[in-house]
Amino acid sequence: MKAFNHTNAKNLAEAKTALAKGEAELIAGGTDLIGRLKDNILPLHPTALINIKTIDGLDYIKEEAGVLKIGATTRLADIAANSVISQKYTALAQAAGRVATPHVRDMGTIGGNLAQLHRCWYFRKPENRFPCVRKNGTTCYAMTGDNRYHSIFGAVNRCIAVNISDTAPALIALNAKILTTSRTIDADSFFDVKNPGNTVLAAGEIIKEIQIPAPPAGARSAFLKFAIRKSIDFPIVNCAVLVGGGPARIALNAVAPKPYRATKAEAVIAGKPINDANAEAAAAAALEDAKPLTATRYKLQIARTLVKRALLRTRTL
Ligand SMILES: Cc1cc2nc3c(=O)[nH]c(=O)nc-3n(C[C@H](O)[C@H](O)[C@H](O)COP(=O)(O)OP(=O)(O)OC[C@H]3O[C@@H](n4cnc5c(N)ncnc54)[C@H](O)[C@@H]3O)c2cc1C
Known part of the structure; x- marks a missing residue:
């Protein structure tokens, strides 16, 4: 692992200033970043890590004026265990509780979780052995290589790696907003495909808070994840839904380079009761625009099943 300076930021202003000084990167839990640095997967290496866990007042969960507010350094385990989130913002508690293992969630x-980089075994190959399009190279090695865990909705900027965040689809379904040091962004518009980032965050921009409006009366949300292993594993597909009390919102992840909002499925279920037939019709609509690769075709049925089951699950919560 290459050497870097480590700074404990006292506040966001200090973190921003430190970030502006050359090749610096934020570190929170470090569960994505440290592995990346150890494996040397990127051509560029930060010369400094700015620890934001030392910033007071960035780790909280509170409800204020009908809005749930979560500080950026709040741990996934705390979100999964929070009773208000479990009851009112259920999809988020379920999603946070399905990330990796207790240790990673702690x-x-x-x-x-929102800013982590995508998972693609070519991109993540140690020592930058595959200088792919996400590293300003010319080739997506997955396009012609082993792409069994990749996109079923085509490429974005010639990349078919998927975003695997479990909390992202839950936040999109729950209509969350991401507050940064310079603006407020709808969760739906937060994700992008950059080199190497996965979000619209500009250089030096820091996530401060996640805000989720209280779901309307009668609304229910649910999150489901399919992974090969029952314990620690990235999603093959995950899905979050919000139904009742207003327009339905349905989002999938691990199916495309950014989280996928299934608007056709939302339209199909709009104003209808959640029953087997309607959930199945919505699930079919969710995958209508899929363009799977030969090796990712199996994900279609998994994604359909998750959409259907997540919708039906809202009836039993
Ligand atoms: C074995 C293993 C299994 C995993 N399984 C899953 C899984 O099943 N589901 C899943 O969703 N994820 C999974 N992950 C990915 C990920 O590590 C975790 O989800 C975790 O939430 C990342 O958070 P962190 O605080 O550790 O991020 P870090 O590693 O500290 O940071 C990740 C990235 O986000 C940036 N960043 C951090 N905080 C901010 C901020 N406030 N503003 C702007 N940028 C920021 C950092 O600069 C860095 O680029 C797994 C990771 C490992 C190692």
Whole structure:
């Protein structure tokens, strides 16, 4: 692992100033970043890590004036265990509780979960052995290589790696907003495909808070994840839904380079009761625009099943 300076930031202003000084990167729980640095996967290496866990007042869960507010360094374990989130913002508690293992959830933060980089075994190959399009190279090695865990909705900027954040689809379904040091961004518009980032965050921009409006009366949300292993594993597909009390919102992840909002499925279920037939019709609509690769075709049925089951699950919560 290459050497770097480590700074404990006292406040966001200090973190921003430190970030502006050359090749610096934020570190929160470090569960994504440290592995990346150890494996040397990127051509550029930060010369400084700015620890934001030392910033007072960035780790909280509170409800104010009908809005749930979560500080960026709040740990996933705390979100999963919070009774208000479990009851009212259920999809988020379920999503946070399905990330990796208890250990990763005890370290990993909500900000880091949103800003983590994608999972692609070519991109993540140690020692930058595959200088792919996400590293300003010319080739997506997954396009012609082993792409069984990749996109079923085509490429974005010639990349078919998927975003695997478990909390992202829950936040999109729950209509969350991401507050940063310079603006407020709808969760739906927060994700992007950059080199190497996965979000619209500009250089030096820091996530401060996640805000979720209280779901309307009668609304229910649910999150489901399919992974190969029952314990620690990234999603093959995950899905979050919000139904009742207003327009339905349905989001999937691990199916495309950014989280996928299933608007066709939302339209199909709009104003209808959640029953087997309607949930199945919505699930079919969710995958209508899929363009799977030969090796990712199996994900279609998994995604359909998750959409259907997540919708039906809202009836039993
Ligand atoms: C073995 C293993 C299994 C995993 N399984 C899953 C899984 O099943 N589901 C899943 O969703 N994820 C999974 N992850 C990915 C990820 O590590 C965690 O989800 C975790 O939430 C990342 O948070 P962190 O605080 O550790 O991020 P860090 O590693 O500290 O940071 C990740 C990135 O986010 C940036 N960042 C952190 N905080 C902020 C902020 N406030 N503002 C702007 N940028 C920020 C950092 O600069 C860095 O680039 C797994 C990781 C490992 C190692």
